[in-house]
Amino acid sequence: MKTKSTIAIIGSTGNMGSAIAKSLAKGSNRLLLFGREDTKLQTLKNDIHTLNSGADVEAIGCPKDASWEADIVILAVPYAAEAAVAEEIRPYVTQKIVISIANPMNETFDGMVTPADSSAAQELQKLLPDAQVVKAFNTTYAANFAEPVIAGVPADAYVAGDDEKAVQTVTELVQSMGLNPVVAGGLAVSHTLEHMQLLLIQLTVKNNYNWHAGWKILHN
Amino acid sequence: MFSELEKNLRQHITLTTDEFDRVKRYFVPKKLRRKQFMLEASDVCTRMAFVSKGALFSYSTSEKGSINVVQFAFESWWMADLYSFFTEEPSKLYIEALEDSELLLLKADRLQPLLADVPAMETYLRILYQNAYVALQRRLEETIGLTAEQRYLRFMERDGRLLLRVPQHMIASYLGVTPETLSRIRKQVS
Incomplete structure (x- = not known):
């Protein structure tokens, strides 16, 4: 597609938000960055322009305006903050893709705070019933956006959602970032994807993977 | 955000409050700044835009780089490349914001679900297409004659x-x- 998409990253000064922003800035999309820390936001903008001097990127003052102008919204805030942001952006994301990257872990990293039969993505879909929520990026560590090849193998990046076209769009976006997209299924699969990351984090700490690790399906 | 659309719809059809609330759920609220594109040539036009605020214009380009303006759209007007929208062939047109604009976009794949949900919208869209046809014919006749x-x-x-x-x-x-x-x-x- 030639027509530029506008992607808003809400929470772009966090580890994940800034890593995703930098990775997306290599493409031709327009980026709108919202983050609560002005200095970090300015540094991020400068970093992006160093990576790609022609990047179309702008810091924007509130999640509402960012979402209104966007075609795709990436919610890169901690799970605990999602409900408040969702409430703020709800009227502006009707029929838009909203990407849930969250892993709703508890403070001790040994379980989830979401109901046993749900996930962060499904909870977000309940808060934003008219948006097309898609799960993506939750199994990718922040450092791996810059280095998506781990031990010589491109890590998988799983995508899940109920709207076929939305999943297709996000899959293309993931691919444009140099990651290997794998469509995992409907939004309910988010439950598994989020638990996969819980396990990966536990193993990363236990085995000292130094936050460079990922999932890969081996197949013929 | 929806007041212009509501006014426009109610000029042509009768809708209950509940029906209009359902209609709203099919429209994408989208801000476009001056000089930004809603559509670039060679893409398929997959969205119709209702202009709530601001203005759009559509045009083709010549090989020499000059532009041929096809249509303008101001508040409460609709804009799309309907040819591309219905045939799903790549558009030859650009649709650009003439001013900072607030649009309500209806995606092609949401059209049938909207009509199934709120059948009165069939009448509205028929009137819309009629008007578009009349405007096109008028433009053609004026250009030729x-x-x-x-x-x-x-x-x-x-x-x-x-x-x-x-x-x-x-x-x-x-x-x-x-x-x-x-x-x-x-x-x-x-």
């Missing part, structure tokens, strides 16, 4: 007030004359 001066006078009579918002070279392009010719016509008729 009228002199540049006659075209200008018709245009000013119909949309003159809105055209204060449009740069002269775009009006000239819309009328199919050079900016110099437009300037001469304006002097003659004033």
